Amino acid sequence: MWRKVTATSFSSLKSSIFFKRLHLQQATKHNAASASAVSRFATVAPLQEKDGRCPFITFVLGGPGSGKGTQCIKIVETFGFKHLSAGDLLRREMVSNSEYGSMILNTIKEGRIVPSEVTVKLILKEMESSDNHKFLIDGFPRSEENRIAFEKISGAEPDVVLFFDCPEDVMVKRVLSRNQGRIDDNIDTIKKRLKVFEALNLPVIDYYAKKGKVHRINAVGTVDEIFEQVRPVFKACEQKALNRS
Ligand SMILES: Nc1ncnc2c1ncn2[C@@H]1O[C@H](COP(=O)(O)OP(=O)(O)O)[C@@H](O)[C@H]1O
Ligand SMILES: O=c1ccn([C@@H]2O[C@H](COP(=O)(O)OP(=O)(O)O)[C@@H](O)[C@H]2O)c(=O)[nH]1
Ligand SMILES: [Mg+2]
Structure with missing residues (x-):
């Protein structure tokens, strides 16, 4: 299993490099643009250099309400992935007495993006x-800065990027009827989130598209119809994913 195989490398990465760097970065302001992210996060040795193996990573991207979370549940059922929703991890952190609680709350309320250090730390902790x-x-990386932070700190890249492509009017309708009591599921915040998605998340999708990693899914249709587009993506890489275990 991945954790057993790489526990040493990942733990040492965590204690020796990631957390030390994290403390340094937390003392600074978090508003750096993606360009400066390149220098803010020093490169670490890729996980696979340590033991020849690395986790199989899928980034699940798409605008708010495009159906990322819904399709992730089906992928988990069918292909046995571990689902990490960045939004859920941040909401859990927010209510857990964390020092970041009020910052996360205000950021989500405004539809902005939480500093990369915080989100990457939560994701890597769950992976480990x-x-x-x-x-x-799911729902990460949301900006080029997020992407660079993840790739540099973890030393890993995604194997697959799913992009749920959905018209704005459909996304708005779905979010407004989501009914999960979320503080950001209101029309004012949705408008901001759509702008942030276009300005900051589409460049990430473009970046991975140029690397041939993006599978565009037409996110309009029933949940089952959409999953029939998703299924072949994972069927095609089942063997590759298996080889990582
Ligand atoms: N294909 C679909 N057709 C209609 N409603 C959907 C579809 N997929 C998801 N939904 C609903 O839309 C809302 C947003 O879906 P969700 O999976 O939470 O999207 P995301 O994680 O991308 O924001 C939820 O209430 C979900 O039940
Ligand atoms: O990597 C992430 C993921 C989420 N968020 C914040 O959390 C909110 C909700 O994210 P989630 O993925 O749950 O929303 P969805 O796209 O599923 O509606 C976003 O609008 C952001 O404010 C963030 O800052 N970084
Ligand atoms: Mg979601």
């Missing part, structure tokens, strides 16, 4: 504590 080696990272 999981026995699974196949991960769906």
Whole structure:
């Protein structure tokens, strides 16, 4: 299993490099643009250099309400991935007496993006504590800065990027009827989130598209119809994912 195989490398990465760097960065302001992120996060040795193996990572991207979380549940059921929703991790952190609680609350309320250090730390912690080696990272990276932070700090890249492509009017309708009591599921915040998605998240999708990693899914249709587009993506890489275990 991935965690057992790489526990040493990942733990030492965590204690020796990631957390030390994190403390340094937390003392600074978090508003750096993606360009400066390149220099803010020093490169670490890729996980696979340490033991020849690395986790199988899928980034699940798309605008608010495009159906990322819904499809992740089906992917988990069918292909046995571990689902990590960045939004859920941040909401859990927010209500856990964390020092970041009020910052996360205000950021989500405004539809902005939480500083990369915080989100990457939560994601890597979950990955490390999981026995699974196949991960769906849902709703992350949301910006080039997020992407660079993850890749530099973890030394890993996604194997697959799913992009749920959905018209804005459909996304707005779905979010407004989501009914999960979320502080950001109101029309004012949705408008801001759509702008942030276009300005900051589409460049991430473009970046991975140029690397041939993006699978565009037409996110209009029933949940089952959409999953029939998703299924072949994972069927095609089942063997590759298995080889990582
Ligand atoms: N294909 C679909 N058709 C209709 N409603 C959907 C579909 N997929 C998801 N939904 C609903 O839309 C809302 C947003 O879906 P969700 O999976 O939470 O999206 P995201 O994680 O991308 O924001 C939820 O209430 C969900 O039940
Ligand atoms: O990597 C992330 C993921 C989420 N968020 C914040 O959390 C909110 C909700 O994210 P989630 O993925 O749950 O929303 P969804 O797209 O599923 O509606 C976003 O608008 C952001 O404010 C963030 O800052 N960084
Ligand atoms: Mg979601």
